[in-house]
Amino acid sequence: MIQLPLVAALATVLGATVAVGARDSRLVALGLVFAMVAAPLASSPEPAALAIAFRIVGALLAGYLLVASARAQPMSSEGPGIGGAAELAAAAAAFAVGWFVGPVKPLAGPLAAQAAGISLAALAAGPLIGRDVLRAGSGAAVLALGISLLLEAWVGPASPLQQIALTALLVGLVGATSLLVSPSQSPATRRRSAAGARGEADLAGAADEPADGGEAVEPRRGDVPAAPEAAPVPMPNGRVSISRSRRPSRQAAPAGPPDRAARADGEAPAQPEFPAAAAPASTRARRLHPREPRR
């Protein structure tokens, strides 16, 4: 007969794998909620209904915080460096290790909770070493969840106050993550941070300091500079076309219909009206050939 703690432990591991492996922040939130809801059910005897309800409410609140921060600006994590399948395999291996090792004998809780705890701890190691804030935060939450599972396996089921404290800790961790990845800082603080940064830049003569507080923004890989305001292009039918493409060349180029009309007339395709030098340069210059060593 399949026992509830085993199912809950497997569900916890699955949710944690999704949380630390997904790239979309909403999927990360979903995985965390799934793991946080399933984790208290992995203990034996299972907690009281009120404690489970509290944990569920806490999990939903944590998930909401993460989703709400992603609502202001879509976020995505780098994802696992070893790939999703490899991470799932690592979680399964850690689960097996936790199933067969016995650091505590006799166990005060179910063996599945110990296996899930070790699996979650192994899953959290990668994100915490990495440099992605969202992954690091979800990894921290998964780690806390894993240690709580180990506690339930080694020490016994948690008391109601322990459940409350653990829920507060998990909500705090996910809330901290959502705050750190969220751009929604208070307007007053942003304004003053900007003023402070400008003042520091003026004092130090550093022209490259940004005005958004802290330090300058480095364009990440794949970032495209903000496109200029698209100019309306008159079309043959009398309408005006405004290109919404994010690619600068598309925005600056004439609209398609005149080109197609010209081709239909047998003329050469119209060339862009702007000089080549005016086209925005790529954000990241890539040197294909290394410079020759100096003699």
Add this chain to the structure above:
Amino acid sequence: MSLLIFLVVCGTGAVLGLADRRPGRIGRWAGPTGLLAALVAALFIGSQTRVTVGDVNLAGSEYSGRFLACAAGSALLACLVAMASGWPDELAPAALVAFAGLAVATTATDPFVALAAGAASATAGAIVVVRSTPRGRLSDGRLAEIRTIALVVAAFLLAAVAVLRPAWNAASDVPVFVLAFFGLGIAVAIRSGAVPFHVPAARLSRVAVPLAPALLLVWIPAGVGLLTISWSATTFGIRSDWLNAAGGVVQAVAVATLVLGALAALVHDELEEIAAYSILADAGFVLLAFASRSSAAAEPARLWLLVFVAAKTGLVAWAAAASRAFGTSNVGRLRGWLRRTPLLGLALAAIAVATLGWPGGAVFEARSTLIRLALPGQLQFLFVVATALSVACYGRLLAVGLLPPTEDVATARSERPRWAAGAEAMTIVGQVGNEAAQIEAVPAASKRRRSRTAALALPTPAATAAVRGADESAGTVAGLAAPPDSVPDRVPADTAQVGPGFRHQLALAWRFNRTLEVSLVVVVGVSLAVALASGGLGAADASRFGIPLDAAAHSTPTPAPLPTPAFTTTPLPTLAPPATAFPSSSVGPSGSVAPSASPSPVNTATPGQSNGR
């Protein structure tokens, strides 16, 4: 009841403060009001305070009440200074979140609850970190903060595993204790910004909101340190080579923090960095208390934590006030600051006195006791070295203030009550229509002063502009809530020393001299730190008693020392829960410590040692 009020106030204030941060809204006032209410509630927390809701049991103590009151009062001081020097909306809610967690942690009788709540309070630091993508990955404050939080959480939960002592399937559970001890020490070191991990702390002025060091380097580390030293004497009092090695590592970190932190504070030129390094240097004493693993270190460490919270918050507030008054935080450009703001100079001297103490004083004895207990005899001189470096740091700042003032300092408004432009204009507005009567009201005014008063009575464009400026920088509470001026108050070119009378002039000068207001707030806060440093305000009495976590730690059976000969047929004694329970508590089947019916704080004072009392 007061503990419940404290928790409710902290929770409500934090939620309101974080939910609605628009200017003029209620959420903006929720933070300072919540801090004030929390301060009042914390003053009533004592050994008789109990909160029992179902299975939830929290018990207050004298020290937990003093600690929470000290933290809430310090946060209120920081918020008052922040109102004038760049109000960060996140500071007060973050402080309230942290204090709510620390309140549960310092009153919980369950070790796991205390450690989990302490870890949860550490997550509040994320609120004050500026969310901006950094230029260099090494200077990502967000990543450093989330890693620090994760480390604190992991260390505290692992320590909970260790102190709850499951039935390990090994000959000895000393390795678990070594790991827990090492994890706790490193967690405190990283959260405090100890020297190998000091880079994020030094960069806080760039990656966090103003006055955030008070939260990230003072309040949260003090709470974390308080929880940590509760276990160091008893739980980690095992004689083991590995534990001694871990203690040696923590001692090395503490010594490096004491010396190099003070040295860094001496050589840096930005006030925020000086304050950060000075704070982390003094946080080395908490590490020393933890590394000493002695019951005698508990009382001086607790007293030191009270003084640390008050004095170091005062230092952060002083740095913010000085930066705000002169528009710069560079020490080179702050030459002559003491001449313009003597009250800030007094505050800095008081901070030095409160931090370092005086021979025979409570905090001096506490610091020297911690050094004596934690370090071997040949390293006792480090107390003198650390004190000398700190004196040199404070002395340097004071000496710079006595030099001839720079242009920044000379053009800034001083603390001296003077007839400011705003006050002039306000008087003018009130006097339009009865200039003659107002002129006659000037007592013993010379001819020149009368003529100037008469001239000022005319509603000139300059006066109109001054009225506008006065509206913007009007003092009192309502003015403080307004968006602060990011530029320092400048002395108007035409500052007339005239007015309707000295008392009215003084009152108006107070209302319109924000520099004076901020300096007085700092002085008041720092004077409380001096009182705590002398053992007053109940600090010395409260320090003799611990928090309920101390009682739980002392009820935990002290592990028996491992016998040295390894090749023996007799089984090694383990730290498994013994069958006999202690009189004041009972050990449950899972190893958790159940509190007794009347958990009284444990007096851990060493006989004959009373910290200057």
